[in-house]
Amino acid sequence: MESIKDKVAIIGVGCTRFGENFEMTYGDMIVDAVFEAYEDACIDPKQIEAAYLSTAFPELQAAQGRSGMSLSEPLSLSHIPITRIGNYCASGSDAIRNASMAIASGLYDIILVVGVEKLRDLSPRESLVSQAINTGHPLITKGLTAPGIFALFANRYFYKYKVDRTCLAKVAVKNHFNGSLNPKSFLRNKIKEEDVLNAPFVADPLGLMDCTPITDGAAAVILTKRELARNFNKNFVLIKGTSLCVTGGNTLLFQKNNDFTGFQSTIEAARTAYEQAGIRNPKEEIDVAEVHDCFTITEILNYEDLLFCAKGDGWRMVHEGVTGLNGELPINPSGGLKTNGHPVGATGVRQIYEIVKQLQEKAGARQVKNARIGLTHTLGGPGGVAAVTILGIGK
Amino acid sequence: MESIKDKVAIIGVGCTRFGENFEMTYGDMIVDAVFEAYEDACIDPKQIEAAYLSTAFPELQAAQGRSGMSLSEPLSLSHIPITRIGNYCASGSDAIRNASMAIASGLYDIILVVGVEKLRDLSPRESLVSQAINTGHPLITKGLTAPGIFALFANRYFYKYKVDRTCLAKVAVKNHFNGSLNPKSFLRNKIKEEDVLNAPFVADPLGLMDCTPITDGAAAVILTKRELARNFNKNFVLIKGTSLCVTGGNTLLFQKNNDFTGFQSTIEAARTAYEQAGIRNPKEEIDVAEVHDCFTITEILNYEDLLFCAKGDGWRMVHEGVTGLNGELPINPSGGLKTNGHPVGATGVRQIYEIVKQLQEKAGARQVKNARIGLTHTLGGPGGVAAVTILGIGK
Numbered sequence: 001m002e003s004i005k006d007k008v009a010i011i012g013v014g015c016t017r018f019g020e021n022f023e024m025t026y027g028d029m030i031v032d033a034v035f036e037a038y039e040d041a042c043i044d045p046k047q048i049e050a051a052y053l054s055t056a057f058p059e060l061q062a063a064q065g066r067s068g069m070s071l072s073e074p075l076s077l078s079h080i081p082i083t084r085i086g087n088y089c090a091s092g093s094d095a096i097r098n099a100s101m102a103i104a105s106g107l108y109d110i111i112l113v114v115g116v117e118k119l120r121d122l123s124p125r126e127s128l129v130s131q132a133i134n135t136g137h138p139l140i141t142k143g144l145t146a147p148g149i150f151a152l153f154a155n156r157y158f159y160k161y162k163v164d165r166t167c168l169a170k171v172a173v174k175n176h177f178n179g180s181l182n183p184k185s186f187l188r189n190k191i192k193e194e195d196v197l198n199a200p201f202v203a204d205p206l207g208l209m210d211c212t213p214i215t216d217g218a219a220a221v222i223l224t225k226r227e228l229a230r231n232f233n234k235n236f237v238l239i240k241g242t243s244l245c246v247t248g249g250n251t252l253l254f255q256k257n258n259d260f261t262g263f264q265s266t267i268e269a270a271r272t273a274y275e276q277a278g279i280r281n282p283k284e285e286i287d288v289a290e291v292h293d294c295f296t297i298t299e300i301l302n303y304e305d306l307l308f309c310a311k312g313d314g315w316r317m318v319h320e321g322v323t324g325l326n327g328e329l330p331i332n333p334s335g336g337l338k339t340n341g342h343p344v345g346a347t348g349v350r351q352i353y354e355i356v357k358q359l360q361e362k363a364g365a366r367q368v369k370n371a372r373i374g375l376t377h378t379l380g381g382p383g384g385v386a387a388v389t390i391l392g393i394g395k
Numbered sequence: 396m397e398s399i400k401d402k403v404a405i406i407g408v409g410c411t412r413f414g415e416n417f418e419m420t421y422g423d424m425i426v427d428a429v430f431e432a433y434e435d436a437c438i439d440p441k442q443i444e445a446a447y448l449s450t451a452f453p454e455l456q457a458a459q460g461r462s463g464m465s466l467s468e469p470l471s472l473s474h475i476p477i478t479r480i481g482n483y484c485a486s487g488s489d490a491i492r493n494a495s496m497a498i499a500s501g502l503y504d505i506i507l508v509v510g511v512e513k514l515r516d517l518s519p520r521e522s523l524v525s526q527a528i529n530t531g532h533p534l535i536t537k538g539l540t541a542p543g544i545f546a547l548f549a550n551r552y553f554y555k556y557k558v559d560r561t562c563l564a565k566v567a568v569k570n571h572f573n574g575s576l577n578p579k580s581f582l583r584n585k586i587k588e589e590d591v592l593n594a595p596f597v598a599d600p601l602g603l604m605d606c607t608p609i610t611d612g613a614a615a616v617i618l619t620k621r622e623l624a625r626n627f628n629k630n631f632v633l634i635k636g637t638s639l640c641v642t643g644g645n646t647l648l649f650q651k652n653n654d655f656t657g658f659q660s661t662i663e664a665a666r667t668a669y670e671q672a673g674i675r676n677p678k679e680e681i682d683v684a685e686v687h688d689c690f691t692i693t694e695i696l697n698y699e700d701l702l703f704c705a706k707g708d709g710w711r712m713v714h715e716g717v718t719g720l721n722g723e724l725p726i727n728p729s730g731g732l733k734t735n736g737h738p739v740g741a742t743g744v745r746q747i748y749e750i751v752k753q754l755q756e757k758a759g760a761r762q763v764k765n766a767r768i769g770l771t772h773t774l775g776g777p778g779g780v781a782a783v784t785i786l787g788i789g790k
Contacts, residue, residue: 088464097476
């Protein structure tokens with residue numbers, strides 16, 4: 001088995017503002033993100049040889065995103081192969097992973113990857129949560145929705161490590177601070193710990209401000225093989241590792257080895273990506289990361305699953321400011337899902353956008369210092385699908 | 396740009412009976428197809444390093460097929476990457492294409508691809524057609540459903556080449572004859588031309604027996620790199636070419652260059668696949684093919700788009716028996732979509748199953764003679780997405 005390390009380069013990225021993009025259609029958002037990426041890569045659209053579209057829930061968006069046609073039409077990209085991937089919250093990361101393998105196979109030299117999802121135009125009756133409840137699954141109708149599931153993890157974590165909601169509040173405060181510096185973030189207000197602690201409960205112990213909002217958004221990435229990267233963008237970024245791990249289906253939560261304080265999918269995806277990238281000490285070697293903070297507790301569990309700290313020490317990292325913008329290992333400098341929201345198919349691609357900007361030192365007010373190796377992580381399913389990508393500065 | 400030719404081998408295939416599989420769940424069908432493929436490849440499930448799941452319409456099947464978890468659960472395939480692809484009727488072909496590139500990239504040695512869809516459990520109100528009509532698209536509500544669109548092509552074809560419904564009837568008779576010999580086919584009754592001509596109209600000139608039925612089904616393919624194939628199965632099959640072409644979105648039908656007698660997506664996908672496979676004279680070099688006969692007229696247009704004959708001569712091929720089971724270029728020896736039906740995500744994988752069996756001379760009563768190079772073709776969207784795969788006997 002060969003490694004993907006350093007074979008594939010990112011030469012351009014683009015991203016819409018995330019939020020309530022009522023003034024933009026699904027196709028408008030694609031155009032917005034992709035033309036920013038074209039410009040960033042100094043590329044003529046005619047040079048794109050293949051593409052990937054990530055959209056997770058076409059049925060919530062008048063069937064947009066059911067096939068590659070939803071990408072070809074707004075971009076007038078005709079007569080090329082366009083694969084459409086939907087893989088829950090890991091859709092965007094998995095699209096980039098497959099595009100990377102397509103480049104590494106030698107079949108295509110230049111590939112466009114776009115993640116896009118439009119979820120704010122829906123009435124509450126049509127929303128993602130309603131759709132889940134309407135499946136009539138007995139556990140979901142009893143409250144085992146996404147907040148319900150992650151609340152179980154939070155309660156178990158509190159019990160096992162003798163901590164309380166303060167650590168969750170600190171995650172929300174940190175990510176809102178970062179988001180306030182990100183012009184493309186949905187929420188840009190700074191908050192205080194008491195705002196989080198006093199917010200109404202969604203699923204005890206998770207309050208409203210422990211949850212990510214649902215938003216609209218699109219992001220785009222242009223990939224090429226390493227040898228060609230410099231022709232387009234001297235400031236290119238290399239893919240060091242890209243992995244996906246699926247651990248199970250609906251019975252996942254009830255598997256014997258689930259201790260409700262971490263996700264096996266993240267642990268395995270990280271192990272594979274670190275191995276590909278040759279990373280032995282993630283805490284020392286990773287300089288910045290975008291991780292899947294669908295709920296504040298998830299970010300803390302991610303620290304542990306991604307080996308940024310020992311098991312049970314995740315809460316300490318945020319208490320001690322290690323993961324703040326000026327800490328040793330800044331996490332979610334973009335504001336994360338917490339302030340950007342979670343347009344499901346777009347999130348993984350937006351994370352890559354953020355890490356590329358950080359590595360290129362183009363992240364403006366939210367720039368972290370001396371970032372040479374970055375990581376992205378998505379988790380979906382809930383918990384059954386995880387993806388990790390590791391990026392490094394090109395040479 | 397490198398070619399994929401002869402880098403990837405198929406070492407095992409499996410397929411459920413297609414039809415009204417009320418007694419099997421979505422997961423049961425996966426198990427049925429995949430364990431046949433395991434046995435065919437003489438492989439231990441633990442050797443599978445990555446997988447692809449093709450399902451086009453999860454929202455019609457209680458969300459089954461939204462992510463790789465829907466494959467991992469029934470198979471207890473845990474801790475591997477599973478990408479889920481949905482790309483209209485080309486979903487299965489595109490999953491095999493992406494799996495082939497993943498093998499060619501060197502990242503994985505053994506990959507499982509599964510296509511599955513369960514569409515017969517739905518009430519008419521929930522059906523695929525109802526869902527389309529319920530989008531409220533003004534053209535669809537006026538009758539521009541799949542039969543309505545392909546009827547436009549049939550009428551134009553009749554007008555341009557001065558032929559009538561007889562050629563369509565001959566396609567249906569041929570495919571029903573083939574299907575009668577295929578134990579896994581849904582429809583197994585032989586029919587006569589007058590049965591087709593006297594059937595009630597669905598969309599003039601297409602009658603009930605010009606249309607493919609909707610069915611349940613699953614099919615599986617196991618891929619490895621050429622160097623390893625012989626260790627598993629001495630009778631392996633090689634991928635000579637695999638392509639996908641997306642030509643546009645909803646406005647496709649109204650593009651200036653659409654003459655309503657062919658599909659640019661098929662033409663371009665075929666051109667790419669032939670180039671990869673080094674095929675210059677498809678009519679002479681292709682020995683057997685499974686093509687996308689969603690309607691009888693589509694099969695005739697496919698003959699022309701795939702360069703099996705000159706433009707306008709497709710109807711002659713079926714009139715002259717060229718594409719019959721004992722003809723020079725047998726098409727749809729399985730019975731095609733016409734008798735197997737069209738469980739959307741499964742179809743492209745079932746076609747590969749059929750061509751592999753034909754090349755291995757394991758197709759039983761429907762075996763064609765001296766087949767060394769075979770082709771599969773799917774078309775979706777309608778018409779905006781096409782995929783072509785070319786297979787050859789391994790050496």
